[in-house]
Amino acid sequence: MAKIFCVANQKGGVGKTTTAVNLAAGLAKVGQRVLLIDLDPQGNATTGSGVDKRTLQRTLYDVLLESASIAEIRVQSEKLKSGGCSYDVVGANRDLAGAEVELVDVERRETRLRQALAVADADYDFVLIDCPPSLSMLTLNGLCSAHGVIVPMQCEYFALEGLTDLVNTIRQVKANLNNDLQIIGLLRVMFDPRITLQQQVSDQLKAHFGDKVFDAVIPRNVRLAEAPSYGLPGVVFDPSSKGAQAYVAFAQEMVARVQSM
Numbered sequence: 001m002a003k004i005f006c007v008a009n010q011k012g013g014v015g016k017t018t019t020a021v022n023l024a025a026g027l028a029k030v031g032q033r034v035l036l037i038d039l040d041p042q043g044n045a046t047t048g049s050g051v052d053k054r055t056l057q058r059t060l061y062d063v064l065l066e067s068a069s070i071a072e073i074r075v076q077s078e079k080l081k082s083g084g085c086s087y088d089v090v091g092a093n094r095d096l097a098g099a100e101v102e103l104v105d106v107e108r109r110e111t112r113l114r115q116a117l118a119v120a121d122a123d124y125d126f127v128l129i130d131c132p133p134s135l136s137m138l139t140l141n142g143l144c145s146a147h148g149v150i151v152p153m154q155c156e157y158f159a160l161e162g163l164t165d166l167v168n169t170i171r172q173v174k175a176n177l178n179n180d181l182q183i184i185g186l187l188r189v190m191f192d193p194r195i196t197l198q199q200q201v202s203d204q205l206k207a208h209f210g211d212k213v214f215d216a217v218i219p220r221n222v223r224l225a226e227a228p229s230y231g232l233p234g235v236v237f238d239p240s241s242k243g244a245q246a247y248v249a250f251a252q253e254m255v256a257r258v259q260s261m
């Protein structure tokens with residue numbers, strides 16, 4: 001049975017999608033079977049995995065509306081196959097924004113993804129869910145499906161404020177809908193050790209959250225930002241870059257953490 005993780009943070013632009021696609025590629029690189037689910041109507045994880053979101057016939061939308069199974073929807077990018085870091089993708093595009101509205105009146109609306117995963121997760125070691133930047137019905141579907149949450153964050157002052165909201169949401173979901181749910185860890189991303197404030201916030205994080213802060217630190221690295229325009233995770237686009245190496249180290253750390261879960 002796969003371990004299922006949401007990459008979540010209700011702030012936008014904090015590195016969720018970059019983390020989701022590069023962790024997926026990093027895990028594949030170290031021999032894990034991975035499914036990446038794009039839960040954001042922006043479809044960035046889809047594009048960043050080399051899948052054209054405009055030509056997708058069916059997407060996660062169809063899974064949430066129960067008109068298709070994950071096995072029918074998942075795809076794999078040809079480019080990733082040749083890069084040796086291949087993983088399956090359940091893609092998303094703008095259609096997914098409609099699911100939010102269409103699910104309002106249906107039963108079991110927050111557990112649609114969990115049910116779809118229950119019949120697909122035996123094929124994988126890891127399922128990663130790239131969440132949208134909100135605490136919406138879509139995110140709730142992700143949180144209800146997962147064993148844990150990976151929280152990417154930049155070491156800035158406001159990052160800590162946003163974290164309180166996310167921690168409270170996770171606590172509520174755990175109490176009411178998904179008893180398994182926990183924060184697996186906080187991942188420091190876009191890190192620049194030359195900036196004193198970032199060092200200070202990083203120290204504060206470690207003081208507050210202890211070993212919930214991952215050892216791996218993802219540096220600010222332009223190769224990670226360039227990779228999506230080639231439809232590739234940074235880990236595949238430039239494996240020797242500092243950013244790619246950091247994400248592979250993070251993948252190894254995740255494999256070790258899962259063994260002790």
Ligand code: ADP
Pocket residue numbers: 011012013014015016017018019044133189190191218219220221222224225226243
């Ligand atoms: P989110 O999914 O949380 O909105 P993204 O992963 O899309 O965030 O990242 C926001 C922007 O920051 C993107 O342009 C991305 O390429 C860039 N970015 C993310 N991580 C890094 C990094 N470690 N170094 C440099 N740029 C990064």
Ligand code: MG
Pocket residue numbers: 016017018040044131
């Ligand atoms: Mg994103």
